[in-house]
Amino acid sequence: RxxxxxxxxxxxxxxxxxxxxxxxxxxxxxxxxxxxxxxxxxxxxxxxxxxxxxxxxxxxxxxxxxxxxxxxxxxxxxxxxxxxxxxxxxxxxxxxxxxxxxxxxxxxxxxxxxxxxxxxxxxxxxxxxxxxxxxxxxxxxxxxxxxxxxxxxxxxxxxxxxxxxxxxxLAQQKKQEEKMKMLTTELKQRKKVIRTQQSLLTPRIISSHKCQHCEKSFLNSGFLQSHMQRRHPDEYEILQTDSLKSEVSSLKEQIVQLQHALQTKTAQVQRPHHSHE
Structure with missing residues (x-):
């Protein structure tokens, strides 16, 4: 051996x-x-x-x-x-x-x-x-x-x-490390931009339309209405019904007011006519 x-x-x-x-x-x-x-x-x-x-x-x-x-x-x-x-x-x-x-x-x-x-x-x-x-x-x-x-x-x-x-x-590892550093720097910059945008948008969101059934806020009523239709359909239907009722009541009041105004106008027109007889 x-x-x-x-x-x-x-x-x-x-x-x-x-x-x-x-x-x-x-x-x-x-x-x-x-x-x-x-x-x-x-x-x-x-x-x-x-x-x-x-x-x-x-x-x-x-x-x-x-x-x-x-x-x-x-x-x-x-x-x-x-x-x-x-x-x-x-x-x-x-x-x-x-x-x-x-x-x-x-x-x-x-x-x-x-x-x-x-x-x-x-x-x-x-x-x-x-x-x-x-x-x-x-x-x-x-x-x-x-x-x-x-x-x-x-x-x-x-x-x-x-x-x-x-x-x-080793060369591949060095390239990956350089790429990782570049991505980390880019990520920090994007986070900074996001924080800046959030700081600018926060006051507008606070003073905007807020959902009554959750903690979300929206920039305008259109977004709030879409949110209600998607997330709170039952509450949205009740809200729409109440809104229609209030509109009907308002229309009724307007009709009554118009009727009173019409009656008053009619009475004013008839008074001179009786006085000439």
């Missing part, structure tokens, strides 16, 4: 238990986090050659599991280069550049058919097995680094996208 890989790693150019060799002039590249990546691993070579294995593309969900398969060993050992390496000097000076230079040839070389350069005897099978185990371990660690680097790049891309979305949301 990948979670247990960190316990297998020795001290050296590591970051949180993951091996990140230092870059050389001709090999390796930098990851998106600025950490030098390993020499061409199997997955890196497939990606560079345009033949990415399925499941290696970033996803928006959980970490993607990269496919893994041990590479066949076909490269022959370059004993001249191996003999040129001073192991004690590498250890004393922490010469990781030398390790980086030889990591690919050591990891993927084949010892099949190799013989001792002095006695030409076959290589001890136990020693071959030990080297094969070391090669497979290194190859697995290469894969683990590729896996972690891949997920690191995916996380960074998601972080950048989240940052852009955050900036957009």
């Amino acid at each position: 990948i979670a247990g890989v960190s316990s297998l790693l020795p001290y050296g150019p590591f970051q949180d238990g993951v091996y990140y060799p230092y870059p050389s002039d001709t090999q390796g590249n930098h990851s998106s986090a600025g950490i030098p990546s390993l020499l061409n691993s199997p997955l890196s070579q497939q990606s560079v050659n345009g033949h990415s294995a399925p499941g290696m593309m970033p996803s928006s969900g959980a970490s993607t599991v990269l496919p893994f398969k041990f590479r066949p060993r076909r490269e022959s050992v370059d004993w001249r280069r191996i003999n040129a390496v001073d192991i004690d000097l590498v250890v004393s000076q922490l010469d990781v550049d030398a390790l980086q230079e030889h990591i690919s040839s050591v990891t993927f070389c084949s010892l099949d058919g190799e013989r001792c350069q002095r006695c030409q005897s076959p290589v001890d099978p136990a020693l071959v097995k030990l080297l094969r185990l070391a090669q497979l371990s290194v190859e697995w660690l290469l894969h683990c680094q590729e896996f972690l680097s891949f997920n690191l790049r995916t996380a960074e891309e998601r972080l950048v996208a989240a940052g852009r979305e955050r900036e957009q949301l």
Whole structure:
């Protein structure tokens, strides 16, 4: 399991238990986090050659599991280069550049058919097995680094996208706050206008036509009459009846007065006529 890989790693150019060799002039590249990546691993070579294995593309969900398969060993050992390496000097000076230079040839070389350069005897099978185990371990660690680097790049891309979305949301929030301030100012101005109008209309309303059946007041009798018809139909009918009765009584009084006036006029006209007889 990948979670247990960190316990297998020795001290050296590591970051949180993951091996990140230092870059050389001709090999390796930098990851998106600025950490030098390993020499061409199997997955890196497939990606560079345009033949990415399925499941290696970033996803928006959980970490993607990269496919893994041990590479066949076909490269022959370059004993001249191996003999040129001073192991004690590498250890004393922490010469990781030398390790980086030889990591690919050591990891993927084949010892099949190799013989001792002095006695030409076959290589001890136990020693071959030990080297094969070391090669497979290194190859697995290469894969683990590729896996972690891949997920690191995916996380960074998601972080950048989240940052852009955050900036957009902040911009939208700022616009909404400015709009809210503008609306609040407009609301205050309208409230002020309404208070001014109310202060101007209040004296007129107080001295205007007031409904006798509720607390409402109206500017003229027409509004009051409409209000009575809608809200107080029974009282309005009684009021109309009383108004008609008062008008009839007034007309009767006028008729009586006219009759008296007519009788008086008639009497005045008849008096001179009797006097001539």
